[in-house]
Amino acid sequence: MKPLSRYLALSGLCALALTAHAQQWEPLPEHPPIPADNPQSQAKIDLGKTLFFDPRLSEHGTLSCNSCHNVMAGGDDNRPNSIGMHDARGGRSAPTVWNAAYQSVQFWDGRAGTLEEQAKGPITNPIEMGMSDAAVAVGRLNQIPAYLPLFKAAFPAASKPITMDNVAKAIAAYERTLVTPDSPYDRYVKGDKTALTAQQARGMKTFGDLGCTACHAGANFSGPPMPMAQGFFMKFPTFAGSAFDKQYDLLSDTGRHASTGKDSDKHMWRVPTLRNIALTAPYMHNGKVPTLEEAVRVMAKTQLNRDIDATQLADVVAFLTSLSGKFPEQTMPRLPLTSGNSIVPPIDPHLKTAKATD
Amino acid sequence: MKPLSRYLALSGLCALALTAHAQQWEPLPEHPPIPADNPQSQAKIDLGKTLFFDPRLSEHGTLSCNSCHNVMAGGDDNRPNSIGMHDARGGRSAPTVWNAAYQSVQFWDGRAGTLEEQAKGPITNPIEMGMSDAAVAVGRLNQIPAYLPLFKAAFPAASKPITMDNVAKAIAAYERTLVTPDSPYDRYVKGDKTALTAQQARGMKTFGDLGCTACHAGANFSGPPMPMAQGFFMKFPTFAGSAFDKQYDLLSDTGRHASTGKDSDKHMWRVPTLRNIALTAPYMHNGKVPTLEEAVRVMAKTQLNRDIDATQLADVVAFLTSLSGKFPEQTMPRLPLTSGNSIVPPIDPHLKTAKATD
Numbered sequence: 001m002k003p004l005s006r007y008l009a010l011s012g013l014c015a016l017a018l019t020a021h022a023q024q025w026e027p028l029p030e031h032p033p034i035p036a037d038n039p040q041s042q043a044k045i046d047l048g049k050t051l052f053f054d055p056r057l058s059e060h061g062t063l064s065c066n067s068c069h070n071v072m073a074g075g076d077d078n079r080p081n082s083i084g085m086h087d088a089r090g091g092r093s094a095p096t097v098w099n100a101a102y103q104s105v106q107f108w109d110g111r112a113g114t115l116e117e118q119a120k121g122p123i124t125n126p127i128e129m130g131m132s133d134a135a136v137a138v139g140r141l142n143q144i145p146a147y148l149p150l151f152k153a154a155f156p157a158a159s160k161p162i163t164m165d166n167v168a169k170a171i172a173a174y175e176r177t178l179v180t181p182d183s184p185y186d187r188y189v190k191g192d193k194t195a196l197t198a199q200q201a202r203g204m205k206t207f208g209d210l211g212c213t214a215c216h217a218g219a220n221f222s223g224p225p226m227p228m229a230q231g232f233f234m235k236f237p238t239f240a241g242s243a244f245d246k247q248y249d250l251l252s253d254t255g256r257h258a259s260t261g262k263d264s265d266k267h268m269w270r271v272p273t274l275r276n277i278a279l280t281a282p283y284m285h286n287g288k289v290p291t292l293e294e295a296v297r298v299m300a301k302t303q304l305n306r307d308i309d310a311t312q313l314a315d316v317v318a319f320l321t322s323l324s325g326k327f328p329e330q331t332m333p334r335l336p337l338t339s340g341n342s343i344v345p346p347i348d349p350h351l352k353t354a355k356a357t358d
Numbered sequence: 359m360k361p362l363s364r365y366l367a368l369s370g371l372c373a374l375a376l377t378a379h380a381q382q383w384e385p386l387p388e389h390p391p392i393p394a395d396n397p398q399s400q401a402k403i404d405l406g407k408t409l410f411f412d413p414r415l416s417e418h419g420t421l422s423c424n425s426c427h428n429v430m431a432g433g434d435d436n437r438p439n440s441i442g443m444h445d446a447r448g449g450r451s452a453p454t455v456w457n458a459a460y461q462s463v464q465f466w467d468g469r470a471g472t473l474e475e476q477a478k479g480p481i482t483n484p485i486e487m488g489m490s491d492a493a494v495a496v497g498r499l500n501q502i503p504a505y506l507p508l509f510k511a512a513f514p515a516a517s518k519p520i521t522m523d524n525v526a527k528a529i530a531a532y533e534r535t536l537v538t539p540d541s542p543y544d545r546y547v548k549g550d551k552t553a554l555t556a557q558q559a560r561g562m563k564t565f566g567d568l569g570c571t572a573c574h575a576g577a578n579f580s581g582p583p584m585p586m587a588q589g590f591f592m593k594f595p596t597f598a599g600s601a602f603d604k605q606y607d608l609l610s611d612t613g614r615h616a617s618t619g620k621d622s623d624k625h626m627w628r629v630p631t632l633r634n635i636a637l638t639a640p641y642m643h644n645g646k647v648p649t650l651e652e653a654v655r656v657m658a659k660t661q662l663n664r665d666i667d668a669t670q671l672a673d674v675v676a677f678l679t680s681l682s683g684k685f686p687e688q689t690m691p692r693l694p695l696t697s698g699n700s701i702v703p704p705i706d707p708h709l710k711t712a713k714a715t716d
Contacts, residue, residue, distance in 0.1 A: 053430055062425070062441050072411055073693040078700045083420050087445035281700035292698025321697060332688045335431040339679060340650025342436045342639035 025204075026219040027186040028275070028325065032101030032176050038116060038169045040176060043153035048174025050150065050333040051167055056140055057123050059085050059130035061344035065122065065171065069097035071178060071330065074279030080287030085130030091253060093287030098327070099275045101176040102220035105231035108285045109256040110270035113231070115172035120164060134164035141167070143343040146336030180276060180325025188322070196322055203319030206312050211304050221274035221323065233268045236285075237302035240267075244298050248288045255285070278321040293317055383562075384577040385544040386633070386683065390459030390534050396474060396527045398534060401511035406532025408508065408691040409525055414498055415481050417443050417488035419702035423480065423529065427455035429536060429688065432637030438645030443488030449611060451645030456685070457633045459534040460578035463589035466643045467614040468628035471589070473530035478522060492522035499525070501701040504694030538634060538683025546680070554680055561677030564670050569662050579632035579681065591626045594643075595660030598625075602656050606646045613643070636679040651675055 034040055051057065052071075055064040068082040069075055075096035081089045092108050100106065106118035122128040123137050131137040141147050141162050151161035154170055185204070187195035196204065207213065215234050217224045223232030237250055245251050256265035269285060282288065283295035296316050300306045308316070392398055409415065410429075413422040426440040427433055433454035439447045450466050458464065464476035480486040481495050489495040499505050499520050509519035512528055543562070545553035554562065565571065573592050575582045581590030595608055603609050614623035627643060640646065641653035654674050658664045666674070 055428070055435070060441060061435065061437055067420070067425075070413070070693070072690050074695055077413070077419065078695075079419055079702050080700075083418060278697045279695040281696070281698055290700060317698065327692055330690045332430050332690055334685055335428070337432055337436075337637040338639070340636045340639055340675065342438075342648060344437050 024208075024213055024217055025189045027189050028099070028102070028179065028181045028183075028219050030179075030181065032099075032179060034176060035114065035116075038172060040173050041154065043150070044155070044170050044173040045177055046174075046333070047150045047154040048170035048172065049330075050335060051171050052174055053333050054335050056144070056335075056343060057129055057131065057137060057167075059132075063129050065097075065119075068094040068122075068128070071097060071327075074098065074276050075100075075178065076280045078281060080282050082128070084128040085126070088127035090127055092285050093282065095272060096276060096280050097175055098178050098180050098325075099220055099273050101172075101179065103222050103270070103273060105270055108269055108272070109259050110231040110233060111256070111259040115175050116165075116168045119168040119171040119175075123167075137167070138162055138164055140343060144336050144338050146338075150336065177328070180327055183275070183325035184322040185319075186325065197318065199315055199318040200322045201319075203315035203317070204322075206315050207319050210300065210306060210308065210312070210316070212299070212316075215271045215303070216274050222271050232271050233265075234271050234303070235267050236269045237267070239302055239305040242301045244302055248284060248298065249286060250284070250302065253285060274320060275323050275325060278324055292320060296320070382566075382571055382575055383547045385547050386457070386460070386537065386539045386541075386577050388537075388539065390457075390537060392534060393472065393474075396530060398531050399512065401508070402513070402528050402531040403535055404532075404691070405508045405512040406528035406530070407688075408693060409529050410532055411691050412693050414502070414693075414701060415487055415489065415495060415525075417490075421487050423455075423477075426452040426480075426486075429455060429685075432456065432634050433458075433536065434638045436639060438640050440486070442486040443484070446485035448485055450643050451640065453630060454634060454638050455533055456536050456538050456683075457578055457631050459530075459537065461580050461628070461631060463628055466627060466630070467617050468589040468591060469614070469617040473533050474523075474526040477526040477529040477533075481525075495525070496520055496522055498701060502694050502696050504696075508694065535686070538685055541633070541683035542680040543677075544683065555676065557673055557676040558680045559677075561673035561675070562680075564673050565677050568658065568664060568666070568670070568674070570657070570674070573629045573661070574632050581629050590629050591623075592629050592661070593625050594627045595625070597660055597663040600659045602660055606642065606656065607644060608642070608660065611643060632678060633681050633683060636682055650678060654678070 052065040055061050055067070057064065063084065066072075068077045070077055075098035076094045080093055081091060082094045083089050095108060100118075101115060104110070106112040106115060107121070112118035112121065120134065124131050124133055126132075131140070147162065151158075151166060151170075155161040155166050158166065184195045184200065188201070188204075213221075215232075216222065233256060236255070237245060240251065251267070254266050256268040256270075257263070259265075277283075277295075278292055281292060282290045283292065284298070289295045289298055293313060296313055297308065300308045410423040413419050413425070415422065421442065424430075426435045428435055433456035434452045438451055439449060440452045441447050453466060458476075459473060462468070464470040464473060465479070470476035470479060478492065482489050482491055484490075489498070505520065509516075509524060509528075513519040513524050516524065542553045542558065546559070546562075571579075573590075574580065591614060594613070595603060598609065609625070612624050614626040614628075615621070617623075635641075635653075636650055639650060640648045641650070642656070647653045647656055651671060654671055655666065658666045
């Protein structure tokens with residue numbers, strides 16, 4: 001499907017959602033979809049967790065996936081944007097890794113169709129983890145002999161298991177365990193009418209009545225509940241021209257257009273999940289909106305052309321806090337270590353040396 | 359005790375150690391010493407672990423204690439030196455946090471007498487976590503309401519429990535759980551004569567015969583087994599003048615002298631533990647010695663004035679790998695999060711903004 005026709009089809013879905021939102025409240029499914037070409041196994045999940053936490057996958061050995069997608073927190077870094085190698089930062093805010101497995105497509109602009117494809121991005125991005133290419137990343141892992149048995153256990157059929165594809169598959173398998181069920185909202189829609197406060201229940205109705213569910217639909221609040229291999233994109237701001245455009249710099253980043261170059265993709269963005277949204281401030285693709293209250297005001301104005309009143313705002317924010325789920329207890333991985341020999345390059349010509357302190 | 363008399367007293371201890379090393383092989387005690395003014399409690403340990411992993415204790419919200427003292431690895435960052443705020447790096451290599459509770463004093467130069475005192479250092483060090491002062495760090499924690507009940511549980515008698523002293527006490531309490539017992543060496547000295555390979559057992563004897571145990575004595579291989587509140591310091595290089603001085607820049611950092619300003623402290627350093635030494639490359643205070651083999655050669659020459667042969671070297675290195683212990687399984691902490699409002703300052707004037715990527 002071409003982007004334009006896809007957009008029209010999705011607009012149709014939005015209209016459907018707008019009329020049918022009352023029936024749409026769904027709890028989070030116990031497990032996200034598992035792709036046929038990357039089945040889950042405990043060995044693969046364990047390897048993926050280890051890789052996710054291993055800073056040696058970055059040029060300086062200082063940043064792991066978890067540095068910016070902190071699973072001990074809301075799955076992001078609570079910063080406007082992340083800080084990568086050489087003190088660089090990107091223009092977009094790190095999205096949460098929690099429940100990312102329920103998203104249709106990955107990255108703010110949806111340029112990765114799968115978690116597997118996404119996982120490769122930051123490792124070799126010069127302003128994120130900064131490995132110059134996949135071969136360098138794989139070479140780094142090959143310098144750690146204790147990784148080989150972990151890859152063999154995770155990919156028993158592979159003759160040469162340490163590859164960038166398998167790194168990505170293992171990380172994706174781990175990410176598919178990062179789900180937060182059993183939020184007050186989930187308990188409420190499963191029948192426990194005491195799970196939401198009166199204000200949260202009011203906010204839930206307001207959230208539907210305003211039309212927020214047109215896009216933030218489905219169990220993950222990130223799109224209609226259907227196979228979404230093509231991704232669910234919306235224009236942001238849909239109603240351009242409000243004072244927010246300038247206040248929060250909403251137009252300088254053209255979103256999906258920046259990666260496809262297509263005019264029809266200008267300011268098109270993947271609809272992000274709202275699960276745990278209270279835990280992932282600051283907001284929007286550029287992280288320039290500091291609070292959840294302000295984020296709701298911005299979205300109401302830019303997407304629905306509504307100036308919502310103080311009661312609506314407080315109620316919707318209260319509802320959104322009910323989307324914070326239960327984070328599963330996790331054990332820390334043990335990183336496989338080389339014996340007696342550091343694999344991180346000792347020379348960092350980009351860095352200045354300051355006074356000794358440790 | 360003044361530094362000079364302390365040094366003389368310790369030299370006496372060294373002589374004692376040199377003559378008595380055959381009796382000195384000891385396993386790691388089950389628990390490190392616990393100071394009377396900071397008794398352990400589960401609530402305090404849990405809080406300490408949470409703080410240890412919380413990057414919001416750094417200026418940009420990007421670095422936690424664990425960033426440089428990675429407990430999922432060897433308790434350090436396997437880098438020559440760490441990278442702090444604003445891309446700065448210090449001149450010294452991050453010491454391991456594992457078994458630090460058995461060290462007499464903290465930091466390479468021993469300028470902190472306790473883990474509590476040490477814990478405060480990096481948080482407000484401008485080239486490490488970069489909080490401008492303790493009040494700013496405490497203020498940051500006060501912006502996270504969910505921290506208050508954790509501090510109250512850990513410090514039930516305190517009327518105002520969120521203080522820098524209590525932050526340090528909690529972190530120290532957690533660090534006193536970071537012990538790695540049951541290494542092959544420990545099993546061997548407890549009576550399991552199969553726990554070491556023949557080469558490792560040979561290396562153990564060589565290690566003692568060469569005189570390494572004069573300083574790397576006791577259960578933690580960091581000093582004589584006795585109350586060491588004053589710290590156990592040695593001159594490095596003791597035998598200055600070898601080619602290693604220049605090759606590895608061993609003289610430009612004057613060690614304890616750099617913090618005390620006293621001539622008698624020139625090139626005096628705390629004797630660091632050798633436990634898990636195979637996992638914490640690169641080596642020495644400046645991290646300039648890349649491998650364990652080379653570190654042993656350097657120490658034999660600079661401290662014992664010995665050019666050891668290839669067999670001795672291989673045997674001692676084999677023995678040192680037997681000091682890698684069992685790392686306890688740990689659960690990840692859940693960081694208390696603010697609801698809907700980021701507490702990390704949104705403006706980082708020091709940073710350049712690069713192209714969007716997330």
